[in-house]
Amino acid sequence: MNKLLSRYLNRDLSWIEFNRRVLEEAQDPDNPLLERAKFLAIFAGNLDEFMSVRVAGIQDQMKAGYTKKDFTGYTPAGLWKRILKRTAHMVADQYKTYRDVMRGLSRAGICLRTLGELTAAQTKAIDDYFREIVFPVLTPMAVDQSRPFPLLHSKELYLSVLLRREDDPPEEEPYFAIVQVPSILQRLVAVPGRANSRKAEFVFLEDLIERHIGTLFNGYTTAGVHPFRLTRNADLTLNEEGAEDLLEEIEKELRRRRWGMPVRLEYARGMHPYALRMLKEELELGENTIEIEGPLDLGFLMRFAGSLQGYESLRFERMEPVYPREVEEADDLFALLRERDVLVYHPYESFEAVDDFVMEAAYDPDVLAIKMTLYRVSGQSALIQALAKAGESGKQVTVVVELKARFDEERNIAWARQLEKAGCHVVYGLVGLKTHAKITLVVRREQHTLRRYVHVGTGNYNGNTAKLYTDIGLFTSHPVIGADASALFNEVTGYSSPYEWKAFGVAPNDLKQKLFGLIDREIGYAKEGRPAHIIAKMNSLSNQEMIDKLYEASQAGVRIELIVRGVCCLRPGVPGLSEHIRVISIVDRFLEHSRIIYFRGGGAEDVYLSSADWMTRNLTRRIELMCPVFDAGLRGMLVGILRLNLSDNRKARELQPGGNYERVQDETAPPIRSQFEAQRIESWKG
Template sequence: MAKPKKSANSLNLRDPQYYNSRELSWLEFNNRVLHEALDPRTPLLERLKFMAIFCSNLDEFFMVRVAVLMQQVEAKVTQLGLDGRTPQQQLDDISFSLRPLVIQQHQHFEKVLRPQLAQNGIYLVNYIELSDKQRTYLDNYYEEQIFPVITPLAVDPSHPFPYISNLSLNLAVVVKNPDTDEEFFARVKVPKVLPRFLALPPELGMTHNGKPAHWTGIPLEQAIAHNLESLFPGMTIQEYHTFRITRDADLEVEEDEADDLLIAIEQELRKRRVGGNPVRLEIQSQTPQSVRSRLLEDLELDEIDCYEVEGLLGLRDLMYFMSLPLPEHKDRPWQAVVPSRLQRIREPNPNNPQVHDVEDGKDIFTVIRERDILVHHPYQSFSSSVVKFISSAAQDPDVLAIKMTLYRTSGDSPIVNALIAAAENGKQVSVLVELKARFDEENNIYWARRLESVGVHVVYGLVGLKTHCKTILIVRREKDRIRRYVHIGTGNYNHKTARLYTDLGLFSCRDELGADLTDLYNYLTGYSRQKSYRQLLVAPVNMRDRFLALIRREIENAQNGLSGRIVAKMNSLVDSEIIASLYEASRAGVQIDLIIRGVCCLRPQLKDISENIRVISIIGSFLEHSRIYYFYNNGQEEIFIGSADWMPRNLDRRVEAITPILDIDIAKDLQEILGIMLADNRLAWELQSNGTYIQRRPGDNCPESNSQKALMAMALGSNGVASNIEPISAVRN
């Protein structure tokens, strides 16, 4: 007879032993990113891209997450995290876990990727490997283009240690006065205004298979290092070593004390440009202890904050090589498909909105009225759907008002241009621009001022909350009634990232959704404190309770002998209350599959805790960003999409919107998307109970299943794409 499980009441499902560290889980995510750079199945230049992403991710991790932990340690905070670690323990474990990854990254670049680049006609060489003609060219380039830009900064009693800007690459130089033998220390900043890699002209490049190489060049810092005599005439250059620092870059804005949030954030941005306290020092491994100690002392850092690097520093700059015209070394470019129902949308004549180029076509509002539309980016076109929705509304004489939220958008945003056109055409346009979108604050301030200048009503969000929901509401006069059209999505209104991030969006004119978004915008722009919504799950109002109720319903069904099933896709899972509920569901027999790209604090496959929970992460050419939530509900399936992850910040400290999918065919499409991802054996990694991940590999006689390629085929309308995909409603044993 099976041993009965302890009741949920007698078992503490919040015990730290059942939770992964958020920070270590993030490092595991970045390790999966790094693996794409190590994987020989990844095209060569794409491997450099993933190297750059790994480095860029780490920069942000230190600027935000590590910086916060260091502040907590300095403030003597001893509060335990979900996993029971103190801030100092987390910093120690980050250092212990990260160092092998940094070593692996740089060794792989120097010993594997750099030689492979040369084998394929891309020569990133060192200065000492150049011929006399090549050196002469670069030395002349240095005199003309580099020397006028750089400034050596001495460090001595009359010259204090200079301020070193965030993420800057620098040379620590030791020089000697030949008359006195006295040594001096100086710093030379590698200017960001110049390209990191200096290309030689084709006639001076290397030859590859008897032909000129595709590219030959050296790192900028080496051109500077081998011409240091010009910066220190009369001195003897003893040694030089490159180093790089990272600073705290999070903004500190007291919103409730700021008379003008925009001005307050602008002031904080000026501080960020200067940078906060140093949080990391990167140096070359051969740097002597004397220079290392000098840098750590002057930057007020400890040994634990210092990371040795073999070879080039700042590998985020490897993204440069993606600009080379070598398609054979890149992923096959994907051309987004125009959704079939939007292919016959007629184009309005901007000079006369009543005249259309395609007379037998329909306008986008007619198509939405016929039935809801789901779009899946980047497989389906963002421009022909979301941008079309806004631009059509801007020109349509029957559109009265446009309301939307902007969290992140691009520098040349067609969305913002359409909003400006709408205001100029006399529409009532209201836009909530979230000024606190991290690292996009400056861009958002620019657009906010631009929108205000043409009469758009701009709101900057709510005190204490970030507005993260992705919603558009268009109000249109139609015959004898007013109709509301909505777009509710999972991703930002950014036409550039829409080519790289996987996201979903729903177009609808259902009355309940229109009414809910009207209430939501009144909440965002006025003094409304709406406590209930007809269909939307809105954070921080009702979303947490609704999700917990949906999980509870699956638990009750399983306890009553019925099937229980949950499938959820998101970016991160951190919230302890949600995790504890999922543990309870697993213990009741609910079958749970989670597709979580990044951080996952839940530990699957723990005996008597999470044996019915499986977690995978998909890392591929596109960044998985969509959020989908499926609940079996005893056969009356419910599925949702929206902007929120299961994290405390999303559920409690942000304005988020999740919409139910009521169209049966769209619900089936979403289930097929989830099924394709669950069957992935090329891009998927399985989370183990100890917090590590194992990459799936096709078994013997089993075809490779790449979910992103399958979704491309699905977008193209290929038949039988998911013919071998098990329905996600099926309960696994």
């Protein structure tokens, strides 16, 4: 191995490479223009979260004087500098891409105008809009000796305003004020069309406010108006042991989040030096300030691209999820599951099958109990309504709600209260552990006995994200899986002693050891000269022990193929270390989210579904679940999905030993875009 290379890639730098792949989709001219705009918004949102959580954590380490290197060889200060340099370059590319996309949209008839480009009639229309809609919402906030610097909310857009009186001497410092650009209003204001023109025209809300800024500060002249945006530390710090009521403790922390330490300041190019100095001093920001050439916060593009009527040629072809054929043809879902297991692949197959499973259980008089984990739930969730209905009808309904699902805490608190009012037992998991497993258990009375029906998924019970994420769901009435499911809920809700799992691998106490045992089995086969092969698909791989175990397997001759969408700290293709390991990442229309693990098993193939990525937090600090697929036909489907991903030569990038990613290109092979191929159900379901 090259001595200059560490055995491991750094997690945060690997994440930056992932977001670079998202940006590449915005740059890809083969993607429709409005989809490219959405990728720009996704890139911006990803970077916001990275700054507010990961970079904020590095800042905390630096302030605490922490200088120890991590297992990839970086001190917090060294990593901080590398991150700032790389993200600055990426943001420059982001805005270059933005300008390219906007030029394309303008040619297609969607135009973002400056105020000076409007006709007199258009100007009058937007001025009327300001007076009637915008002005009543605005609140000017002056900063002086009697009025302290206001609380600036994270990721909101503001205008810094410099003001002078007519008789102020030129050398005197200007007055300073702040105006929030109201996020409740559309960021892009539609302008009435011109005569004989079909073009859709828009102006930025902040430009409109700047035009009328004098109406907020009578008696002053404006010396400068400049947009800026602050990102704060958004990580929750909970004392679960000392919290009498975890729900109340989280509500308190959510309020404190508004006061999180500043992490990053974005400001428009050309900001007045006095305004910039004021912001830096008040916010106590160091190097993490970035000058933006263009509109701040391109997240608005997601809402904008989604709300435009028409322009279907500028979008991906509409895809309607197919309701699973076997479920649709069954008169009784429980009778179907007594005969055989069912696999559902989202978003190509509809999440309504999951809704219907819970709904049928809620209304079935023979169902005695429903138990379910909820991590992130959609707004108007049919699942919540079904669970509430079951609770109101007297069924034993137990819901494990994860209150600590980052950025979904408030929504989950609301659902928890709603379910409690309906008579459901709501449990907030175990102290110190997030409940990330995705599982539903239905207990049904049948002919003087009880039968368990289980749904295990790789993704959240969220009908909205199920249209955007690729995930797998397994419906089964297998008695071994049912027994393990009961034991899992007993451990989470009660005081059960450790259980000897028959089928599941469960973190934090069992999953990593089970995975190591399966990898060791492949190592043994390889040493015997027998075929040994591992394919694993996940979001992230960063646990050092797991990476070392995969290196050991590679050195023994095990063929390893990894499909890792995001962070990967393993360095593949290094002679003597990882030459038998290949890593690809697929970034395309849908977010690759499913976790599927395949072991050749000496010829008897084993396939598992899992909620867990191979990260330290998933393996040691969360309740996670790995479930075997016993049905040979369904195992074949899952292997087909894995092989389809591995054959992708349009949207797959392969991780190189140096840590960069290169597009998979094979001009001799027919073009395969795995997500588009998966829309043909027969390509993986036979």
